[in-house]
Amino acid sequence: MERPADAGSAVTRLPSPDMFASQLAADDDPTARTQEQPMPATDSLELDEARLGEFVHRFITDLGAAHHAVTVVVGDRLGLYRALAGTGPATAAEVADAARCDERYTTEWLNAQAASGYCEFDPATGRYHLTPEQIACLADENSPVFLTAGMLLAASLFKDEERLTEAIRSGAGVGWGEHHHDLYVGVERFFRAGYAANLVSSWVPALDGVEEKLRAGALVADVGCGHGASTILLAQAYPNSTIVGFDNHAPSIDAARAAARTAGVADRARFEVASAQDFPGEEYALVCVFDALHDMGDPVGAARHIRASIAGDGTWLLVEPMAGDSVAANLNPIGRLFYSASTLVCTPAARSQPGGWALGAQATDAQLRGVAERGGFTRFRRAVDTPVNRIIEIRP
Numbered sequence: 001m002e003r004p005a006d007a008g009s010a011v012t013r014l015p016s017p018d019m020f021a022s023q024l025a026a027d028d029d030p031t032a033r034t035q036e037q038p039m040p041a042t043d044s045l046e047l048d049e050a051r052l053g054e055f056v057h058r059f060i061t062d063l064g065a066a067h068h069a070v071t072v073v074v075g076d077r078l079g080l081y082r083a084l085a086g087t088g089p090a091t092a093a094e095v096a097d098a099a100r101c102d103e104r105y106t107t108e109w110l111n112a113q114a115a116s117g118y119c120e121f122d123p124a125t126g127r128y129h130l131t132p133e134q135i136a137c138l139a140d141e142n143s144p145v146f147l148t149a150g151m152l153l154a155a156s157l158f159k160d161e162e163r164l165t166e167a168i169r170s171g172a173g174v175g176w177g178e179h180h181h182d183l184y185v186g187v188e189r190f191f192r193a194g195y196a197a198n199l200v201s202s203w204v205p206a207l208d209g210v211e212e213k214l215r216a217g218a219l220v221a222d223v224g225c226g227h228g229a230s231t232i233l234l235a236q237a238y239p240n241s242t243i244v245g246f247d248n249h250a251p252s253i254d255a256a257r258a259a260a261r262t263a264g265v266a267d268r269a270r271f272e273v274a275s276a277q278d279f280p281g282e283e284y285a286l287v288c289v290f291d292a293l294h295d296m297g298d299p300v301g302a303a304r305h306i307r308a309s310i311a312g313d314g315t316w317l318l319v320e321p322m323a324g325d326s327v328a329a330n331l332n333p334i335g336r337l338f339y340s341a342s343t344l345v346c347t348p349a350a351r352s353q354p355g356g357w358a359l360g361a362q363a364t365d366a367q368l369r370g371v372a373e374r375g376g377f378t379r380f381r382r383a384v385d386t387p388v389n390r391i392i393e394i395r396p
Protein backbone atom coordinates (compact mmCIF):
# COMPACT_ATOMS: atom_id res chain seq x y z
CA MET A 1 0.00 0.00 0.00
CA GLU A 2 1.38 3.38 -0.98
CA ARG A 3 2.39 5.71 1.81
CA PRO A 4 2.26 9.45 1.24
CA ALA A 5 5.81 10.23 2.28
CA ASP A 6 6.30 13.70 0.82
CA ALA A 7 2.97 15.37 0.32
CA GLY A 8 3.24 18.23 2.76
CA SER A 9 2.20 18.99 6.29
CA ALA A 10 -1.55 18.62 5.73
CA VAL A 11 -1.01 14.95 4.96
CA THR A 12 -1.28 12.79 8.02
CA ARG A 13 -0.80 9.12 8.67
CA LEU A 14 -3.12 6.73 10.36
CA PRO A 15 -1.84 5.88 13.83
CA SER A 16 0.12 2.66 13.85
CA PRO A 17 -1.35 -0.36 15.64
CA ASP A 18 1.19 0.34 18.41
CA MET A 19 -0.28 3.80 18.92
CA PHE A 20 -3.74 2.31 19.29
CA ALA A 21 -2.41 -0.21 21.80
CA SER A 22 -0.90 2.48 24.03
CA GLN A 23 -4.13 4.46 23.74
CA LEU A 24 -6.11 1.44 24.87
CA ALA A 25 -3.79 1.05 27.84
CA ALA A 26 -4.41 4.69 28.74
CA ASP A 27 -8.15 4.05 28.52
CA ASP A 28 -7.85 1.39 31.21
CA ASP A 29 -6.47 3.99 33.59
CA PRO A 30 -9.14 6.62 34.32
CA THR A 31 -6.58 9.05 35.77
CA ALA A 32 -4.66 9.02 32.47
CA ARG A 33 -7.74 10.28 30.72
CA THR A 34 -8.44 13.09 33.17
CA GLN A 35 -4.87 14.33 33.47
CA GLU A 36 -4.88 17.92 32.32
CA GLN A 37 -2.13 20.08 30.92
CA PRO A 38 -1.03 22.75 33.39
CA MET A 39 -2.50 26.11 32.42
CA PRO A 40 -2.56 29.57 33.98
CA ALA A 41 -5.61 30.42 36.10
CA THR A 42 -7.64 33.41 34.90
CA ASP A 43 -6.99 35.40 38.10
CA SER A 44 -3.25 35.23 37.38
CA LEU A 45 -3.66 36.75 33.89
CA GLU A 46 -3.58 40.41 32.93
CA LEU A 47 -6.82 40.88 31.01
CA ASP A 48 -7.30 43.70 28.53
CA GLU A 49 -10.89 44.83 29.21
CA ALA A 50 -11.57 46.00 25.66
CA ARG A 51 -10.24 42.82 24.08
CA LEU A 52 -12.12 40.72 26.64
CA GLY A 53 -15.34 42.57 25.82
CA GLU A 54 -14.79 42.04 22.11
CA PHE A 55 -14.25 38.33 22.56
CA VAL A 56 -17.26 37.93 24.85
CA HIS A 57 -19.35 39.78 22.27
CA ARG A 58 -18.08 37.53 19.55
CA PHE A 59 -18.80 34.40 21.57
CA ILE A 60 -22.32 35.49 22.51
CA THR A 61 -23.00 36.22 18.84
CA ASP A 62 -21.79 32.74 17.93
CA LEU A 63 -23.72 31.18 20.80
CA GLY A 64 -26.88 32.89 19.57
CA ALA A 65 -26.14 31.64 16.04
CA ALA A 66 -25.65 28.09 17.33
CA HIS A 67 -29.02 28.13 19.12
CA HIS A 68 -30.66 29.84 16.18
CA ALA A 69 -29.31 27.15 13.84
CA VAL A 70 -31.73 24.65 15.34
CA THR A 71 -34.65 27.00 14.71
CA VAL A 72 -33.57 27.16 11.05
CA VAL A 73 -33.66 23.37 10.77
CA VAL A 74 -37.05 23.29 12.50
CA GLY A 75 -38.41 26.09 10.31
CA ASP A 76 -37.20 24.28 7.20
CA ARG A 77 -38.76 20.96 8.26
CA LEU A 78 -42.08 22.57 9.21
CA GLY A 79 -42.31 24.77 6.11
CA LEU A 80 -42.36 27.95 8.20
CA TYR A 81 -40.09 29.91 5.84
CA ARG A 82 -42.16 28.80 2.85
CA ALA A 83 -45.36 29.74 4.68
CA LEU A 84 -43.99 33.19 5.53
CA ALA A 85 -42.84 33.68 1.94
CA GLY A 86 -46.34 32.82 0.82
CA THR A 87 -48.29 34.96 3.23
CA GLY A 88 -46.36 38.20 2.77
CA PRO A 89 -46.60 40.52 5.79
CA ALA A 90 -48.52 38.42 8.31
CA THR A 91 -49.27 38.09 11.99
CA ALA A 92 -47.88 35.14 13.89
CA ALA A 93 -51.37 33.63 13.92
CA GLU A 94 -51.58 33.86 10.13
CA VAL A 95 -48.13 32.29 9.66
CA ALA A 96 -49.00 29.51 12.13
CA ASP A 97 -52.20 28.89 10.25
CA ALA A 98 -50.45 28.77 6.87
CA ALA A 99 -47.82 26.32 8.19
CA ARG A 100 -50.33 24.36 10.31
CA CYS A 101 -48.25 24.94 13.43
CA ASP A 102 -49.00 25.97 16.98
CA GLU A 103 -49.47 29.73 17.26
CA ARG A 104 -47.57 30.28 20.51
CA TYR A 105 -44.51 28.38 19.29
CA THR A 106 -44.69 30.12 15.91
CA THR A 107 -44.65 33.52 17.62
CA GLU A 108 -41.49 32.61 19.47
CA TRP A 109 -39.93 31.15 16.32
CA LEU A 110 -40.71 34.31 14.36
CA ASN A 111 -39.16 36.48 17.06
CA ALA A 112 -36.02 34.32 16.94
CA GLN A 113 -35.88 34.85 13.16
CA ALA A 114 -36.43 38.60 13.50
CA ALA A 115 -33.72 38.91 16.16
CA SER A 116 -31.36 37.00 13.85
CA GLY A 117 -32.10 39.09 10.74
CA TYR A 118 -33.78 36.06 9.11
CA CYS A 119 -37.11 37.89 8.76
CA GLU A 120 -38.43 41.42 9.23
CA PHE A 121 -40.79 42.51 11.99
CA ASP A 122 -42.90 45.69 11.89
CA PRO A 123 -43.70 46.72 15.49
CA ALA A 124 -46.38 49.12 14.24
CA THR A 125 -48.47 46.36 12.66
CA GLY A 126 -47.17 43.30 14.51
CA ARG A 127 -46.55 41.65 11.14
CA TYR A 128 -43.59 39.60 9.96
CA HIS A 129 -42.31 39.19 6.42
CA LEU A 130 -39.38 37.92 4.36
CA THR A 131 -37.48 40.23 2.01
CA PRO A 132 -36.86 38.94 -1.54
CA GLU A 133 -33.27 38.14 -0.53
CA GLN A 134 -34.44 36.19 2.52
CA ILE A 135 -36.90 34.25 0.34
CA ALA A 136 -34.08 33.36 -2.07
CA CYS A 137 -31.76 32.14 0.69
CA LEU A 138 -34.26 30.60 3.12
CA ALA A 139 -37.46 29.54 1.37
CA ASP A 140 -36.84 28.76 -2.29
CA GLU A 141 -35.16 25.37 -2.63
CA ASN A 142 -34.61 26.03 -6.35
CA SER A 143 -32.86 29.34 -5.89
CA PRO A 144 -29.11 29.48 -6.71
CA VAL A 145 -28.49 30.87 -3.22
CA PHE A 146 -30.63 28.47 -1.20
CA LEU A 147 -28.71 28.17 2.08
CA THR A 148 -31.12 26.74 4.63
CA ALA A 149 -30.00 23.14 4.17
CA GLY A 150 -26.51 24.11 5.33
CA MET A 151 -27.90 24.30 8.85
CA LEU A 152 -29.24 20.74 8.54
CA LEU A 153 -25.70 19.68 7.77
CA ALA A 154 -24.33 21.62 10.76
CA ALA A 155 -27.03 20.35 13.11
CA SER A 156 -26.33 16.74 12.10
CA LEU A 157 -22.84 17.11 13.53
CA PHE A 158 -24.19 17.85 16.99
CA LYS A 159 -25.94 14.47 16.77
CA ASP A 160 -22.52 12.85 16.13
CA GLU A 161 -20.59 14.93 18.65
CA GLU A 162 -19.80 12.18 21.17
CA ARG A 163 -18.40 9.84 18.55
CA LEU A 164 -16.40 12.66 16.96
CA THR A 165 -14.96 13.72 20.30
CA GLU A 166 -13.76 10.19 20.86
CA ALA A 167 -12.29 9.96 17.35
CA ILE A 168 -10.32 13.18 17.76
CA ARG A 169 -8.89 11.90 21.03
CA SER A 170 -7.97 8.46 19.69
CA GLY A 171 -7.18 9.24 16.06
CA ALA A 172 -9.68 6.65 14.82
CA GLY A 173 -11.74 7.33 11.72
CA VAL A 174 -15.46 7.97 11.42
CA GLY A 175 -16.62 6.77 8.02
CA TRP A 176 -18.99 8.79 5.85
CA GLY A 177 -21.62 6.11 6.40
CA GLU A 178 -21.36 6.33 10.18
CA HIS A 179 -22.86 9.82 10.43
CA HIS A 180 -26.45 10.81 11.11
CA HIS A 181 -28.69 10.56 8.05
CA ASP A 182 -29.26 14.34 8.09
CA LEU A 183 -25.66 14.87 6.98
CA TYR A 184 -26.29 13.16 3.64
CA VAL A 185 -29.57 14.97 3.04
CA GLY A 186 -28.06 18.30 4.16
CA VAL A 187 -25.04 17.94 1.87
CA GLU A 188 -27.18 17.06 -1.13
CA ARG A 189 -29.65 19.90 -0.64
CA PHE A 190 -26.99 22.47 0.26
CA PHE A 191 -24.56 21.62 -2.56
CA ARG A 192 -27.22 21.13 -5.21
CA ALA A 193 -27.99 24.86 -5.36
CA GLY A 194 -24.38 25.68 -6.25
CA TYR A 195 -24.17 22.89 -8.80
CA ALA A 196 -27.45 23.93 -10.41
CA ALA A 197 -26.22 27.52 -10.65
CA ASN A 198 -22.76 26.74 -12.02
CA LEU A 199 -22.05 23.26 -13.28
CA VAL A 200 -23.62 23.42 -16.73
CA SER A 201 -23.51 27.18 -17.27
CA SER A 202 -19.95 27.80 -16.11
CA TRP A 203 -17.86 24.83 -14.99
CA VAL A 204 -18.27 22.49 -17.98
CA PRO A 205 -17.78 25.33 -20.52
CA ALA A 206 -14.56 26.29 -18.71
CA LEU A 207 -13.06 22.88 -19.54
CA ASP A 208 -11.20 22.57 -22.83
CA GLY A 209 -13.41 20.85 -25.42
CA VAL A 210 -15.63 19.04 -22.93
CA GLU A 211 -18.97 20.73 -23.60
CA GLU A 212 -18.88 19.70 -27.28
CA LYS A 213 -18.14 16.09 -26.35
CA LEU A 214 -21.00 15.96 -23.84
CA ARG A 215 -23.43 17.52 -26.31
CA ALA A 216 -22.49 14.96 -28.95
CA GLY A 217 -22.70 12.08 -26.49
CA ALA A 218 -19.95 10.86 -24.18
CA LEU A 219 -19.35 8.55 -21.25
CA VAL A 220 -18.96 10.37 -17.94
CA ALA A 221 -18.18 9.12 -14.42
CA ASP A 222 -19.22 11.09 -11.32
CA VAL A 223 -17.06 9.59 -8.57
CA GLY A 224 -18.12 10.06 -4.94
CA CYS A 225 -21.51 11.19 -6.28
CA GLY A 226 -23.40 11.03 -2.98
CA HIS A 227 -27.12 11.49 -3.63
CA GLY A 228 -26.37 12.25 -7.28
CA ALA A 229 -27.26 15.95 -7.55
CA SER A 230 -24.40 16.66 -9.99
CA THR A 231 -24.96 13.38 -11.90
CA ILE A 232 -28.60 14.24 -12.51
CA LEU A 233 -27.83 17.81 -13.58
CA LEU A 234 -25.34 16.51 -16.16
CA ALA A 235 -27.86 13.93 -17.42
CA GLN A 236 -30.52 16.63 -17.78
CA ALA A 237 -28.22 18.99 -19.66
CA TYR A 238 -26.56 16.45 -21.97
CA PRO A 239 -29.22 13.91 -23.01
CA ASN A 240 -26.90 12.23 -25.54
CA SER A 241 -24.37 11.36 -22.85
CA THR A 242 -24.35 8.57 -20.28
CA ILE A 243 -23.43 9.62 -16.76
CA VAL A 244 -22.50 6.94 -14.24
CA GLY A 245 -22.42 7.90 -10.57
CA PHE A 246 -20.20 5.89 -8.22
CA ASP A 247 -20.05 6.05 -4.45
CA ASN A 248 -18.92 3.53 -1.84
CA HIS A 249 -21.84 4.50 0.45
CA ALA A 250 -24.65 2.15 -0.62
CA PRO A 251 -27.55 4.13 0.94
CA SER A 252 -26.45 7.20 -1.03
CA ILE A 253 -26.52 5.18 -4.25
CA ASP A 254 -30.08 4.05 -3.42
CA ALA A 255 -31.09 7.68 -2.86
CA ALA A 256 -29.38 8.76 -6.10
CA ARG A 257 -31.22 6.09 -8.11
CA ALA A 258 -34.54 7.23 -6.68
CA ALA A 259 -33.72 10.87 -7.44
CA ALA A 260 -32.81 10.00 -11.04
CA ARG A 261 -36.13 8.20 -11.49
CA THR A 262 -37.99 11.22 -10.07
CA ALA A 263 -36.08 13.53 -12.40
CA GLY A 264 -36.91 11.31 -15.38
CA VAL A 265 -33.26 10.67 -16.32
CA ALA A 266 -32.79 7.10 -15.07
CA ASP A 267 -32.19 5.98 -18.68
CA ARG A 268 -28.95 7.98 -18.89
CA ALA A 269 -27.94 8.53 -15.24
CA ARG A 270 -26.91 5.18 -13.76
CA PHE A 271 -25.55 4.59 -10.28
CA GLU A 272 -23.33 1.87 -8.85
CA VAL A 273 -21.78 1.18 -5.49
CA ALA A 274 -18.03 1.39 -6.15
CA SER A 275 -15.02 3.11 -4.70
CA ALA A 276 -12.93 5.77 -6.41
CA GLN A 277 -10.04 3.35 -6.41
CA ASP A 278 -11.75 0.59 -8.41
CA PHE A 279 -14.91 1.82 -10.15
CA PRO A 280 -15.66 -0.06 -13.39
CA GLY A 281 -15.53 1.20 -16.98
CA GLU A 282 -12.95 2.69 -19.30
CA GLU A 283 -12.45 5.39 -21.92
CA TYR A 284 -14.41 7.97 -19.96
CA ALA A 285 -14.39 11.34 -21.72
CA LEU A 286 -14.91 13.05 -18.38
CA VAL A 287 -14.45 11.93 -14.79
CA CYS A 288 -15.86 14.30 -12.16
CA VAL A 289 -15.05 14.32 -8.46
CA PHE A 290 -17.17 16.86 -6.60
CA ASP A 291 -16.10 17.63 -3.05
CA ALA A 292 -14.99 14.07 -2.38
CA LEU A 293 -11.26 13.65 -3.10
CA HIS A 294 -10.14 15.14 0.21
CA ASP A 295 -12.52 12.72 2.02
CA MET A 296 -10.55 9.74 0.76
CA GLY A 297 -7.88 7.81 2.60
CA ASP A 298 -6.17 7.04 -0.69
CA PRO A 299 -6.61 9.98 -3.08
CA VAL A 300 -3.52 8.93 -5.02
CA GLY A 301 -5.09 5.51 -5.59
CA ALA A 302 -8.18 7.34 -6.86
CA ALA A 303 -6.08 9.56 -9.15
CA ARG A 304 -4.23 6.53 -10.51
CA HIS A 305 -7.49 4.69 -11.18
CA ILE A 306 -9.05 7.74 -12.83
CA ARG A 307 -5.97 8.02 -15.05
CA ALA A 308 -6.34 4.37 -16.05
CA SER A 309 -10.08 4.77 -16.73
CA ILE A 310 -10.00 7.99 -18.69
CA ALA A 311 -9.70 8.33 -22.48
CA GLY A 312 -6.35 9.53 -23.84
CA ASP A 313 -7.77 13.01 -24.44
CA GLY A 314 -10.10 12.83 -21.44
CA THR A 315 -10.55 15.29 -18.61
CA TRP A 316 -10.73 14.97 -14.84
CA LEU A 317 -12.96 17.68 -13.36
CA LEU A 318 -11.97 18.10 -9.73
CA VAL A 319 -14.12 20.37 -7.56
CA GLU A 320 -12.70 21.16 -4.15
CA PRO A 321 -13.61 23.70 -1.45
CA MET A 322 -12.07 27.15 -1.89
CA ALA A 323 -8.77 27.46 -0.03
CA GLY A 324 -5.60 29.52 -0.14
CA ASP A 325 -2.00 28.36 -0.11
CA SER A 326 -1.49 28.49 3.65
CA VAL A 327 -3.34 28.24 6.94
CA ALA A 328 -2.99 32.01 7.38
CA ALA A 329 -4.73 32.58 4.04
CA ASN A 330 -7.71 30.51 5.23
CA LEU A 331 -8.38 32.38 8.48
CA ASN A 332 -11.63 33.92 7.22
CA PRO A 333 -15.34 32.95 7.25
CA ILE A 334 -14.96 30.44 4.39
CA GLY A 335 -11.95 28.83 6.03
CA ARG A 336 -13.82 28.76 9.33
CA LEU A 337 -16.65 26.81 7.75
CA PHE A 338 -14.40 24.39 5.89
CA TYR A 339 -11.86 23.79 8.66
CA SER A 340 -14.76 23.00 11.01
CA ALA A 341 -16.43 20.66 8.53
CA SER A 342 -13.03 19.14 7.81
CA THR A 343 -12.40 18.44 11.49
CA LEU A 344 -15.78 16.76 11.93
CA VAL A 345 -16.47 15.08 8.57
CA CYS A 346 -13.66 15.07 6.02
CA THR A 347 -10.65 14.17 8.17
CA PRO A 348 -12.58 11.44 10.05
CA ALA A 349 -13.82 10.07 6.70
CA ALA A 350 -10.29 9.86 5.29
CA ARG A 351 -9.03 8.32 8.52
CA SER A 352 -11.67 5.59 8.22
CA GLN A 353 -10.29 4.43 4.86
CA PRO A 354 -7.07 2.61 3.99
CA GLY A 355 -4.30 4.69 2.44
CA GLY A 356 -2.99 6.88 5.25
CA TRP A 357 -3.95 10.24 3.73
CA ALA A 358 -6.11 12.97 5.25
CA LEU A 359 -5.86 16.00 2.98
CA GLY A 360 -8.59 17.95 4.77
CA ALA A 361 -11.03 20.34 3.14
CA GLN A 362 -8.43 23.10 2.88
CA ALA A 363 -5.82 21.20 0.86
CA THR A 364 -3.71 23.60 -1.18
CA ASP A 365 -3.51 23.59 -4.97
CA ALA A 366 0.07 22.30 -4.65
CA GLN A 367 -1.10 19.31 -2.61
CA LEU A 368 -3.92 18.54 -5.05
CA ARG A 369 -1.54 18.88 -7.98
CA GLY A 370 0.86 16.51 -6.22
CA VAL A 371 -1.91 13.92 -5.86
CA ALA A 372 -2.82 14.27 -9.56
CA GLU A 373 0.81 13.96 -10.67
CA ARG A 374 1.33 10.82 -8.62
CA GLY A 375 -1.73 9.44 -10.34
CA GLY A 376 -0.02 9.96 -13.70
CA PHE A 377 -1.60 13.23 -14.82
CA THR A 378 0.59 15.97 -16.28
CA ARG A 379 -1.67 19.04 -16.65
CA PHE A 380 -3.41 20.83 -13.76
CA ARG A 381 -5.27 24.12 -14.18
CA ARG A 382 -7.69 26.17 -12.05
CA ALA A 383 -10.40 26.52 -14.70
CA VAL A 384 -12.78 28.77 -12.77
CA ASP A 385 -13.61 29.68 -9.17
CA THR A 386 -16.69 30.47 -7.15
CA PRO A 387 -16.46 32.08 -3.72
CA VAL A 388 -16.67 28.60 -2.17
CA ASN A 389 -15.22 26.24 -4.78
CA ARG A 390 -12.10 25.65 -6.86
CA ILE A 391 -12.91 24.09 -10.23
CA ILE A 392 -9.81 22.30 -11.48
CA GLU A 393 -9.14 20.78 -14.89
CA ILE A 394 -6.71 17.85 -14.77
CA ARG A 395 -5.54 16.08 -17.92
CA PRO A 396 -3.22 13.21 -18.85
Ligand SMILES: C[S@@+](CC[C@H](N)C(=O)[O-])C[C@H]1O[C@@H](n2cnc3c(N)ncnc32)[C@H](O)[C@@H]1O
Pocket (backbone or CB within 6 Å): 176, 187, 188, 191, 223, 224, 225, 226, 227, 228, 229, 230, 246, 247, 248, 249, 252, 274, 275, 276, 277, 289, 290, 291, 292, 295, 296, 297, 349, 353
Ligand atom coordinates in the same frame (compact mmCIF):
# COMPACT_ATOMS: atom_id res chain seq x y z
C1 LIG B 1 -19.00 15.48 0.80
S1 LIG B 1 -19.74 14.14 -0.01
C2 LIG B 1 -20.00 14.82 -1.63
C3 LIG B 1 -21.08 14.10 -2.37
C4 LIG B 1 -21.37 14.64 -3.77
N1 LIG B 1 -20.22 14.55 -4.65
C5 LIG B 1 -21.83 16.08 -3.69
O1 LIG B 1 -21.05 16.96 -4.04
O2 LIG B 1 -22.97 16.33 -3.27
C6 LIG B 1 -18.39 13.03 -0.27
C7 LIG B 1 -18.82 11.73 -0.93
O3 LIG B 1 -17.65 10.98 -1.26
C8 LIG B 1 -17.92 9.62 -1.03
N2 LIG B 1 -16.64 8.93 -0.87
C9 LIG B 1 -15.70 9.13 0.09
N3 LIG B 1 -14.66 8.30 -0.11
C10 LIG B 1 -14.94 7.58 -1.22
C11 LIG B 1 -14.24 6.57 -1.94
N4 LIG B 1 -13.03 6.16 -1.55
N5 LIG B 1 -14.82 6.05 -3.04
C12 LIG B 1 -16.04 6.46 -3.44
N6 LIG B 1 -16.75 7.42 -2.80
C13 LIG B 1 -16.20 7.98 -1.70
C14 LIG B 1 -18.78 9.63 0.23
O4 LIG B 1 -19.46 8.40 0.40
C15 LIG B 1 -19.66 10.83 -0.04
O5 LIG B 1 -20.84 10.45 -0.70
